[in-house]
Amino acid sequence: MNKVYLDYNASTPLAPEVIDAMSPLLTDFYGNPSALHWAGQPVKEKLKIARKQAAGLLSCSPEEVIFTSGGSEANNLAIKGYYYKHLEKGKHIITSKIEHPAIVEPLKFLERLGAEITMVDVDAYGMVSPEAIEDAIREETILITIMHSNNEVGTLQPIEEIGEIARRHRIAFHTDASQSVGKVPVDVNLLNVDMLTIAGHKLYAPKGIGALYIRKGIKLEPLIHGAGHEFGVRAGTENTLLAAGLGKACELAQEHARDRKLADLTNYFWVQLKEAFGDEVVLNGHEEKRLPNTLNVSFVNRVGQDILAAIPQLAASTGSACHSGKVELSPVLREMKVPEHVGMGAVRFSLGRYTAKEDLDQAVSWLKEIL
Structure with missing residues (x-):
């Protein structure tokens, strides 16, 4: 059966160069x-090289990169670690209503411990307003966390402007860049961020590895206590095997972040869908300010899950949830005020480094057959 993979935002295959970088650590490099x-x-030395490679991608110092078990741990470390370390300054945190569960759930946990969380609205494109962030700031605000790009619709957030606001008010600023790194340039200094999250398996590295950039001077309480690994921020013997994979993936990402191939393929796919379905297919998210590989579209008056179920050979995803046989609108699209008859038909196609034009033509052909 011919298969097409258009779910790169969910997870990426390992790059061959990443496998090559990891291979020696399976046999020859076994020491602590x-x-x-x-x-x-x-x-x-292998660990130092990996840290330097990750730092090169972010334009920061290697000592500002902490390896974690993935994006979720990095987000938890940033949010909980900062909260625990700065309780005397305040308990108020600002975020948006369309964050990933790896942000929302740690915040809900902190709420049970007394934290106060403000979740700002987004517009019809899924974009946060910097003015809304500034309006939400209080005297006791200690942290702002806003995703760099939305994993579902791909909309890029005005991180640089929000970072300027945070810096002006002397508030720490974290961004989850799990979906952005490797697809668009990510420079922590240009973005004005104090902490930034990377997830390896979104970046052609293995699952189970990630990183948190922590600007020099930012203090966090460790979530894992023990010996002084990772500059005293994360205890536990380092997973050098996976770190080497992530480091190589970051090095490769520097070469691909400005590549127009993905954007061109995504635009080609959108044109083919519009030609095939006309007004029966609509774009969710911003037309221009979005990830170059992400195409979230709604097939009007359809159900996205039903469409994908009818084409088992096509790997894509939908943000909708199915509970007890009832399909619910994606929380992200709900916050964007997408009408239910449109939002229910949403499908997220995310392209990657190994996507070919023929894959997109095949996907359109299958969609024509069943719609």
Whole structure:
């Protein structure tokens, strides 16, 4: 059966170069990177290289990169770690209504401990207003966390402007850039962020590895206590194997972040869908200020899950949830005020480094057959 993979925002395959970078650590580099002897020091050197590669992608210092088990842990470390460390300053945190569960759930947890959370609205494109963020600031606000790009519709947020506001008010600013890194340039200094999250499996690296950029001077309470690994921020013997994979993936991402291929393919796919379905298909999210690989479209008066179920050979996703046989509108589209008869038909197609034009033509052909 011919298969097409258009779900790169969910997870990416491992890049061959990443596999090559990891392979030696499966056999020859087995020492503990904290050990001072001949078996440990070469492993420590591999870890340094990986950290330098990740820092190069973000334009920061290697000492500002902390390896984690993935994007979710990095988000938890940023939010909970900052909250616990700065309780005496205040308990108010600002976020948006369309954040990923890896942001929303830690915030809900902190709410149970006394934190006050303000969730700002988004517009019809899924974009946060910097003015709304500034209006939400209180004297006791200690942290702002806004995703760099929405994982569902791909809309890019005005992170640079929000960062300027946070800096002016002397409030720490975190952004979850799990979906952005490798697809668009991400420079922590241009973005004015204090913390930034990376997830390896969105970046052609393995699952189970991620990183948190922490600007020098930002103090966090560790979530995992133990020995002083990762500059005292995350205890536990480092996973050098996966870190090497992430480091190589970050190095590759520097080469691909400005590549127009993905944007051109995505635009081609959108044109083909419009030619095939006309007004029966609409775009969700911003037409221009979005990830170059993400195309979230709604097939009007249809159900996205039904469409995908009818084409099992096509891997794509929908943000809708199905509970007890009832399909519910995606929370992101609901906050964007997308009408139910439109939003229920949403399907997210996300392209990647290995997507070919023939894959897109095949997807359109299958969609024509069943619609």
